[in-house]
C-alpha cells in the first residue's frame with residue numbers, strides 16, 4: 001500500500017494580483033516518481049519552488065510525515081534539486097562540484113572523497129573527478145548535477161525540466177537512467193516537464209496542470225485513456241475533436257453519421273457535445289461497409305513517423321470535418337494507402353470520449 005510522504009494542502013500563490021497557483025491539494029507517496037505536466041506558464045516551476053522552500057506560498061500548508069514544513073528553510077528540508085541549466089560551478093572540478101553540498105555539513109575529507117567517488121560511479125562517470133564542467137557534454141553535465149543533488153542523501157529529489165536542454169538521444173538515455181536510479185534508491189521524486197512523452201514514459205503518476213490548477217492526477221495510462229477534461233485529452237497525445245449533437249443517450253449525430261458508444265450518458269436529445277477520438281482508436285476496413293460508426297474519407301495527406309503514419313482524411317459524412325487516423329507502415333503497404341485515395345474505417349465505440357460543449 002502507498003504511504004503518504006508529502007501533503008500539499010490548499011496551496012495558493014499570487015505574484016502581486018496575478019494568481020499563479022489556485023488551491024492546489026495533492027498527496028505525494030513515498031518512493032514514487034511524480035511528474036508535473038502542463039503548458040508553459042501553468043505554474044509547474046512555481047509549485048516545485050514552493051515545495052523546495054525557494055518560494056513562499058501565499059496561503060496553504062505543506063506537511064511532510066507529521067511535520068508542518070510550510071515555512072521551513074530550503075536547508076532544513078534536505079531536498080536535492082536539479083535544474084534545466086545544470087548550474088555547475090565552472091571554476092570547480094567535477095569532484096568539487098559534487099562535493100559542494102557536503103563541505104558545510106561537517107563531513108570528513110575522507111568521507112567526502114569516498115561519497116564523491118561513489119556518486120560518480122552511480123552516474124556512470126567514475127573517471128571525471130579532476131575535469132572541469134567545460135570539458136563535459138550537456139548530458140554529462142546533467143549527470144554531474146544529478147550526482148551533486150544526490151550527494152547529501154536527500155529525502156526528496158526535485159527535477160525542474162532536467163532533460164529539456166539535451167538532444168533527443170541523450171535525453172532518452174538519461175530518462176532511463178533517472179528512472180532506474182530513482183527506483184533503485186526508492187527516492188521520492190518530483191519532476192517538472194512540459195513534454196508529455198517524457199511524463200508518460202517516466203512517471204508513476206502524472207499531475208496535469210493548467211492555469212495554476214490541477215486538471216487531473218493519475219497513472220500515465222489513466223490520463224491518456226480516461227482524460228478528465230477536454231484540456232487533458234487535447235494536451236496529452238494526438239486527438240480528433242468532432243462537433244456532434246446528442247440523438248440518444250448513447251448515440252451522437254456527427255454530420256450525417258451516427259456514432260454510438262456502449263454506455264448511456266447523461267445528456268438530453270439535442271445537446272451539443274464534443275467527441276474526442278484518438279487516431280489509433282479506429283479500425284481500418286478493407287472495403288466499404290454500412291452501419292453505425294463506419295465511415296469513408298479521402299486522404300488529404302500522410303505524415304510519416306517511422307513504424308506508424310498519421311493519415312488526415314476529409315470525410316463528407318462528418319460535415320467535411322477532418323479526422324486523423326493512425327496506420328501501421330504495414331497497413332500503408334498492404335492497403336496501398338495514398339494521398340487522394342479513399343479509406344474506410346470503423347470508429348471503436350468504447351474509445352469515443354464525450355464532453356459537453
Ligand code: ATP
Pocket residue numbers: 015020038039040041042043044045046047194
Ligand atoms: P515553463 O514551463 O515555461 O517554465 P511553468 O509552468 O513552470 O512554465 P512558472 O514558471 O511556474 O510556469 O510561471 C507561472 C506564471 O507565474 C508565469 O506566468 C510567470 O510569468 C509567473 N511568474 C513566475 N515567477 C514570477 C515572479 N517571480 N514574479 C512574477 N511573476 C512570476
